[in-house]
Amino acid sequence: MELLQLIDELLMDAVVNAEIRGGPPTLGAAMRHAVFPGGARIRPRLCIAVAMACGETRSATAEAAATAIELLHCASLVHDDLPCFDNAPLRRGLPSVHAQFGERIAILAGDALIVLAFQMLGRGLVAVPERLPALLGIVARAVGMPNGICAGQAWESEAQVRLGEYQCAKTGALFAAATAAGALAAGADYERWRLLGERLGEAYQVADDVQDAAGDPALLGKPIGIDQSLGRPSSARELGLRGALERFNHLVEASVAAIPECAGRAQLTALIRAEALRLIPADVQARAA
């Protein structure tokens, strides 16, 4: 099965399980809307790809971790789009959750998706509970305080912010969780796999800044210029468009270099290069050069 299809099936199972059995239907619909249709599902793909690169062909642990990580990513987008944050009317070309269902349901959908993520970890590791404390730690660290997504978001409310720390918390942390969790699922030394995720997360954030500064809103399915209008730290603003692209290319190479020794090194390298081309296509690179 294609990785993307597997991940969508895992996510659909998780969401449908939360929806059924008589819960409030609007919240159920909002959770589904937050998760489907999805984006590139890069974090869960990365998680499962790392587990496979470490020699694990089909791992319930990697699948649970991948599901949880994508649910947490979706939850962060729902809260990020709220009126008091980005006030974004669109996400992936459709109304954002609060635009479609109202602010209350959007806040609750984010909350319920966070809970569901941790619930999936518990369910997925029933057969290997000895791995659960470490996996919980990896995932929680990526989204909570002091260095996860919530922390990254909260840095936007502080007067003094350092770009690196901010981006690391806001994006890098969940990428690092994806690679670490994939390695843990395969029984590998997962701390060695964090650097790859951190580098990739940084590359992803720079690409996002470039898109926000120079992307095509029709292709992105969301408005551009938001980071700029909100005065957020942005590598495109700090380094200029050309400098940001150079930084992006450097980070892609650093990611490839950060892959620890493993059986599936070649495939993982190919995945990273394909993903880099998807994030910033060659013609965009050429135009800025």
Added chain:
Amino acid sequence: MELLQLIDELLMDAVVNAEIRGGPPTLGAAMRHAVFPGGARIRPRLCIAVAMACGETRSATAEAAATAIELLHCASLVHDDLPCFDNAPLRRGLPSVHAQFGERIAILAGDALIVLAFQMLGRGLVAVPERLPALLGIVARAVGMPNGICAGQAWESEAQVRLGEYQCAKTGALFAAATAAGALAAGADYERWRLLGERLGEAYQVADDVQDAAGDPALLGKPIGIDQSLGRPSSARELGLRGALERFNHLVEASVAAIPECAGRAQLTALIRAEALRLIPADVQARAA
């Protein structure tokens, strides 16, 4: 050590651990504000009391569960107080989190407290990971979809609500998690302990409705009449003040009757009766009779 003091120490450890190591200071302060000073800490006291009633004197599992459950309760209050929900300026006699720190930080504080709760479960059960999947399930069920706190809140946005289901999700679920988790920590058959929590949660919700309808705002530390002004399901409105008090007393007796056979039955009964008197003092009962 007094149970309340133990619980406050556990919570302080959890919050301080999230605050330190360079996280954004405002979010750290908001999380602390959400958890301290506390209310009666009834849910974590109940969790540890059940573990003790089942013969467990000092259990890291019960302490982790108690901490997680109170953090989740505090998170739900922070989000519940937000402008789009209750728009409550006060909580426990102090400014609510959003009144003090703004809406963004309040949303993030709730999110980060949910994450911290699950993180505490992972940390607390490192020595007994085989109990972690069940404990994660108990706790997540109490706060997520389809029957936990998020679901209860979301029922307020539905046209058709049944009072019982609504109250069960909004309050009963976390009480049931507290008793079940306490029993699990002692190695008891935890499903048998859910009913006690459900009954107590229902009693607590009825007492809350009575306070909202007839309480003293100065003693409560928050405004009254909110449920009524928001047109929420309320047993005081449905049954009248006297009917609601009868229902409360009935639920307290049903709680005592629901305690499964255990070594500490007498102490647990005494705790429940003391708590009932705290919730609705004898003079209030007498005035309404």
